[in-house]
Amino acid sequence: MAKQVGMEVSIAAAEAVKLANVDVIAAYPITPQTHIVEHLSELVADGELDAEFVPVESEHSAMSLAVGSQAAGARSFTCTSAQGLALMSEIVFIAASMRLPILMILANRSLSSPLSIWNDHSDVMSVRDCGWIQLFTENSQEVYDHVFIGYKVSENHNVLLPTIINMDGFILTHMFEPVYIEDESVVKQYLPDYVPKFSLHPDKPVTMGAFAMPTLFTEAKMAQNEALKASYPYIMEAWKQWGDLTGRYYNPIEELHTEDAETLLLTMGSFGETAGEAVKAMREQGKKVGLLKLRLWRPFPFEELRRAVSGASKLVVVDRAVSFGGPGGPAASEIRSALYDMDPRPQVHNTIAGLAGRDVTVNDFIQIVESAETKKTDDYEIYGVRG
Amino acid sequence: MAKADIEILWTELEPGCVVTEPGSSKAYRTGDWRSFRPVLNKDRCIQCGLCWIFCPDMAYAQDGEGYYESNPEYCKGCGVCAKECPTNAIGMVEEEEPEL
Numbered sequence: 001m002a003k004q005v006g007m008e009v010s011i012a013a014a015e016a017v018k019l020a021n022v023d024v025i026a027a028y029p030i031t032p033q034t035h036i037v038e039h040l041s042e043l044v045a046d047g048e049l050d051a052e053f054v055p056v057e058s059e060h061s062a063m064s065l066a067v068g069s070q071a072a073g074a075r076s077f078t079c080t081s082a083q084g085l086a087l088m089s090e091i092v093f094i095a096a097s098m099r100l101p102i103l104m105i106l107a108n109r110s111l112s113s114p115l116s117i118w119n120d121h122s123d124v125m126s127v128r129d130c131g132w133i134q135l136f137t138e139n140s141q142e143v144y145d146h147v148f149i150g151y152k153v154s155e156n157h158n159v160l161l162p163t164i165i166n167m168d169g170f171i172l173t174h175m176f177e178p179v180y181i182e183d184e185s186v187v188k189q190y191l192p193d194y195v196p197k198f199s200l201h202p203d204k205p206v207t208m209g210a211f212a213m214p215t216l217f218t219e220a221k222m223a224q225n226e227a228l229k230a231s232y233p234y235i236m237e238a239w240k241q242w243g244d245l246t247g248r249y250y251n252p253i254e255e256l257h258t259e260d261a262e263t264l265l266l267t268m269g270s271f272g273e274t275a276g277e278a279v280k281a282m283r284e285q286g287k288k289v290g291l292l293k294l295r296l297w298r299p300f301p302f303e304e305l306r307r308a309v310s311g312a313s314k315l316v317v318v319d320r321a322v323s324f325g326g327p328g329g330p331a332a333s334e335i336r337s338a339l340y341d342m343d344p345r346p347q348v349h350n351t352i353a354g355l356a357g358r359d360v361t362v363n364d365f366i367q368i369v370e371s372a373e374t375k376k377t378d379d380y381e382i383y384g385v386r387g
Numbered sequence: 388m389a390k391a392d393i394e395i396l397w398t399e400l401e402p403g404c405v406v407t408e409p410g411s412s413k414a415y416r417t418g419d420w421r422s423f424r425p426v427l428n429k430d431r432c433i434q435c436g437l438c439w440i441f442c443p444d445m446a447y448a449q450d451g452e453g454y455y456e457s458n459p460e461y462c463k464g465c466g467v468c469a470k471e472c473p474t475n476a477i478g479m480v481e482e483e484e485p486e487l
């Protein structure tokens with residue numbers, strides 16, 4: 001039986017990585033990811049987890065080592081934040097192109113400068129097109145569960161792509177919450193040992209990460225794009241199987257009070273909990289407001305989104321990053337484009353909020369919705385900025 | 388033998404473009420990059436094999452008499468062998484435009 005315990009979300013994440021029985025952990029400590037890898041290093045040092053823990057000298061090496069160990073047939077894990085992701089980003093793209101099913105938890109933090117250790121989504125949006133499966137989580141249980149779900153999807157031979165689990169820095173990483181810790185037997189049943197499709201072994205030599213001339217590169221990118229799109233049904237299947245085992249089901253877009261909603265809020269990550277409270281409060285006042293929580297960022301759930309917004313006249317997308325000089329926030333920009341052909345389609349308002357961990361409260365979400373309701377055209381604003 | 392790049396469809400690529408056929412670089416003729424070719428002066432050659440060791444494309448093979456000859460299908464004309472030869476037995480000669 002799963003046991004419900006209260007613990008720091010980072011510790012729960014590390015416990016999940018332990019239960020997933022990883023072979024190699026390569027990480028460099030960076031706030032706010034630190035507690036996850038510190039706990040993993042303790043688990044390895046105490047003999048509770050039989051894995052190689054490699055305290056590399058930089059994040060570039062962390063991802064390089066994950067690529068190498070995964071290519072050699074080891075289930076590999078890494079974890080980082082902000083500047084760490086920026087430093088490793090060269091290899092992040094390579095891991096996906098080489099179709100290596102690494103799992104990375106990204107404790108989301110703002111990219112400098114100004115130097116900040118707090119949360120927003122500027123880090124993950126900088127690697128938006130890296131080719132990984134990308135998911136957002138809003139509480140401890142979702143982070144915990146997605147460690148198993150992530151490996152399950154990634155290692156499927158019909159998928160073979162790495163997965164990023166986004167968890168908001170501090171807001172989630174340093175929060176103490178109740179979480180159901182699963183029995184080892186349940187996890188073993190769900191997540192069998194990693195069987196690589198290809199691995200570096202002298203008995204069966206293969207070449208990985210080779211050079212391609214312009215005559216082949218286009219075909220390589222076509223195959224990579226199709227592979228990420230084709231992972232969608234396997235993600236759905238992995239969620240279903242996890243739900244059948246644990247009772248916790250997940251969807252590409254989670255919906256709250258969307259029935260008959262005229263205005264929809266859309267959030268990603270830990271915003272979902274607060275926005276949910278705001279929507280409940282507005283419903284109590286008789287307002288037809290609903291909430292969409294976008295869990296699956298890549299592959300992007302186009303059809304799910306179109307279905308979820310049909311019937312609404314306004315969609316308020318709350319971004320946690322800025323696309324400088326561009327169309328506002330990165331999520332809103334993609335959502336507008338995804339809805340472009342819909343007729344009728346909701347007007348899309350974009351609010352950028354919560355940069356570098358600035359609190360966005362229940363009242364803030366209510367204000368965001370109320371201000372969007374007065375707007376006549378698609379637009380964007382940076383919420384709560386002084387001056 | 389591996390297919391030439393230009394014939395491969397995207398659906399035929401292994402995940403991550405993994406190359407499953409060992410030694411497939413044999414299918415890749417680097418000889419057509421060449422603008423200079425190595426020419427051996429057998430009078431100076433001491434058959435030490437350094438050219439064979441250093442050639443980055445493994446273009447050299449020993450003939451029946453023990454001399455090292457480069458294979459024009461793979462020799463890319465880099466000149467490494469000429470540089471490394473301890474007796475200056477290899478000269479690099481410019482390839483000429485074929486007469487039309």
Ligand code: SF4
Pocket residue numbers: 427431432433434435436437438439455471472473474475476477
């Ligand atoms: S390096 Fe020079 S001397 Fe040695 S085998 Fe080659 S050609 Fe002959």
Ligand code: SF4
Pocket residue numbers: 424425441442443444445446447457461462463464465466467468469
């Ligand atoms: S010129 Fe370069 S490629 Fe050609 S035989 Fe000499 S070392 Fe090899």
